[in-house]
Amino acid sequence: MRQVLRSALVAAAVVIAGAVWLAGMAGAAEILQIGGIGSLSGGGTAWGLAIQRGAEIAIDEVNAKGGLKVGNETYTVKLIMYDDAYSGQGGTTAATRLITEDKVRFIVGPIGSAPVLGTVAVTTPAKVLLMSDGYAPTILKNDAKSPYNFRVTNTTNEFMPAAVKWMRQHFPDKNRVGILSTNDATGQSVLPLMKKFYEEAGFKVTFQEFFERGTQEFTPLLTRMLASGIDIYEVDGNSPGDAALLVKQIRQLGFTGAVIQIGGPSIEEIIAVAGPLADGFLSYDMFDFGASAARQFIQAYHKKYGEGIINGQTPAFYNGTKILLEAIRRAGSLDTAKVRDTLEHMEGYDAGLYGPLVWGGMKNYGVNHQLLLPFFITEVRDGKTQPLIQLRPNKE
């Protein structure tokens, strides 16, 4: 009898879950649904939440002002966020569901080459507008010329030339650079580019190596790198957790040269993990959290999500979502071709955090769908970040 009861309970749980699902699918009028895709499970979870939170803050702002006016209709904007499990197939499934089930026409996210490529495979044929971030150049550069997708953050191609030029001036007598990178999609596409830009600026990359994702103990590899003799250690586009451990461990091994991460931003986590060993660390930084323009955004964030560290991608997706909503408003239509055309001609619009909007990318990708954001080189001093200089990507 007990067993029957248990079985019945399990069955009932499944039925209820199904019913809730069906009920949840019923839509409502006057609501504009924006799709969100990001990693809400697995190692990329920090990025998935960054997309969700950035987009939600932007949407809250618009709704607080009475909603989004599109033509004669005023919509309350709503985000529908799905998990891509940081995989290509996850991106495909999430995008398919957003488009066919939820009838979404605009999507923000995901982050990461694999999920973005999986998502693009669905959104491009469906003519759905996508504002995403993955480092692989092929996301924008393809035969179809990416008619409906835009990249909302800088990638190596954008920030590297200006950053390396600054480094050459800052370190006139340091020449030998060592790079260690994850062998995941980002690492494998970024490392060769980094090497190219470093060598064009007159540095010599004397050590480069990939490590398996999930490695926590880098001491053996770092010992190997130090034995080869380097002046500058470039942390590369490693995930924040990995980057933090790399910085901590190389200092514990007694390295006294420069430690810099132009590959990607993880500065807050590096301070949290490496503590005093992070002092003197230099980093590419997407965003100056100390700037006065950021204050309102940071307040909104802490009010809604607590006092935790704000991931560097959060303001970028806040920015991307605001730009998208503004484009829909200006186009006065939900037709994605019209919104796309409006978006392409929105240069000069200021969403509040990064100054006037600039598109680029024609030279590298054959299409001007790459958002060019100003960025910083930041130094850690006494556990605090100190922006040294603001740089801008070249518009090419």
Added chain:
Amino acid sequence: MIDDTAAGAAVRSGAAALSAPRWALAGLTALVMGVWPLVYPHSFALHIGTLVLLYCIGAASLHLVARMGHISLAHAAFMGIGGYTSVLLVMRLGWPFALSLPAAAGAAALLGLAIGPVLLRLSGKYFVLVTFLFGEIVRMVFSEWRDLTGGSNGIFNIPRPYPLFESPVAYYYLALGAMALCVGLCLRLVRSEIGRTMDALREGEQLTECSGVPVLRIKVTVFVIACAMVGIQGALQSHFVHFISPESFNIFESLNFVVMNVIGGLTNLLGPLLGALFLVLLPELLRDYVNLQRVIYGIILVVVMAFLPGGLVELGRRLRAGGARLLGRGEG
């Protein structure tokens, strides 16, 4: 699925479980699977439906291996071999899919044949561990051999096999056909003389060996067939999703196949099919609970395993038994 088991239980609880109602049920299920896309050609439902069918192939093929008492954690690796083989042949060498699909099955089978004779000598838990390591090695090869596989960036813009299969409905039927063939073959195997040997192997390998059965040969044969099938799934799925990377075939994907089998039930071919249905649908059912979905998913795994150690197939059996007991008590 709920309807299926409930209806099955209802049908079977009245009379003794004869084969006639079972056949009727199977026929009805097949009819529903064959007809619903024509009645309700909804593309997300078709997308998920296709994935369910593809995972049925892999899960059912792993069932063959599990039936012999071996749990392989390298199944996704063989799926990857199939996937990469077909995709590379089509995209690099311009082979037609009609040839690359058998090649995918062949490549996975060959690798199975190469390692099977060595690995299948190991028993129970050691087999689990060695296949786990082997699967990881294959995945690392996918990500390190950058010239061939594109490394961790994977391969994207993978075309559908023929223009015909651009349509979700057509691809669904392709998957349905492949699934019917593979699961049909599994059923034949399980019901044959070999199937009885497989069961005997699980119960006691030495005893079977003593009775003059060529144990290793049978095990390798079944293992190779299973690898070929999951290779087919890999090929079909890669062309369906348009994108593959080494991470599509990692240890968690292998574990997923095992979870499907254990959740569904290891004793019956119906188990992996139920498991595949359950595990592909579950994340979709939970999608609206964005931040809680994984927690609920984990708890469901715990609960199912704790209360139904025999898997979901046990649910039907329990309900039926319970129903009969209730009836009996009522009469008495």
Added chain:
Amino acid sequence: MLNMMLNPIILGQVVVNGLSLSSIYVLVAMGFTLLFGIMRVVNFAHGEFAMLGGFALLFLYGQLKLPFFVAVLLAAAIVAVGGLVLERLVFRWFYQKMFQSMIGLLGLSIALTYSAVLIWDVHARSIPPAFTAILRVGGLILPLDRLVVFGVSIVVLVLFYLLIRHTRMGLAMRATAQDLEIAEVQGINSTRIYQLAFVVAIFMTALAGGLYGQVYSLSPFMGEVPLLKAFIVVILGGMGSIPGAAIGGLILGMSESFLATFFGSAVSNFASFGVVILLLIVRPWGLMGTPE
């Protein structure tokens, strides 16, 4: 490369790095092998107990500012005793059921990880370091925190060995592991013994998690790597064998350090996995296990 290999300082550094890696591997693997040896469960949620140990230490040492060694032991004890709730609710269903335990505890692992995401958010952080000094001995570099990890591991392992070998409790545990039915006939209360073994195993894991979270970093996902390493170490040493876990951990740590330093990461991964596979083919019961 030969130059590098013959350089005594680099060689010494390789040994130091390897020992510090090994000691953490051994601690995590010990609990894993104990649970398998006595209850026949494959604890896929093992890494999550390490994660909980890490967060407990963060609270006790980072926030309450208890003295370090008190905090380390107390954090592990809290997780171990608190874990008894999960022992009652979850683990008890899976004793002596290998396959079901794998999947059920995989579910527990997922549920714990993502509950931790909801509670503590996803980002990596670290437990404030207790020891920041870096000792230099004749060119060798010895971060003090690594030495502490090494020392604590040795002490815990010795105590654990004494418990298993030289107490009545240990005897009862070994008897239960060998033959459950006979042990019960002899008057051993297996439920009690299971609880005890569970507490001991989780204590070591949570302790390792705390040290791990301090030397490396702490996040809800940190359990994955220790679990995979424990898995390999335990296979290498022989499932259920306690000296096997110690030797397996030592071999894995040393070989990773040696191979990665001299041959790089890819070679190190392929070689270490390949060697373990070969070993298992020749000697499936592992280095110290017993054939069935």
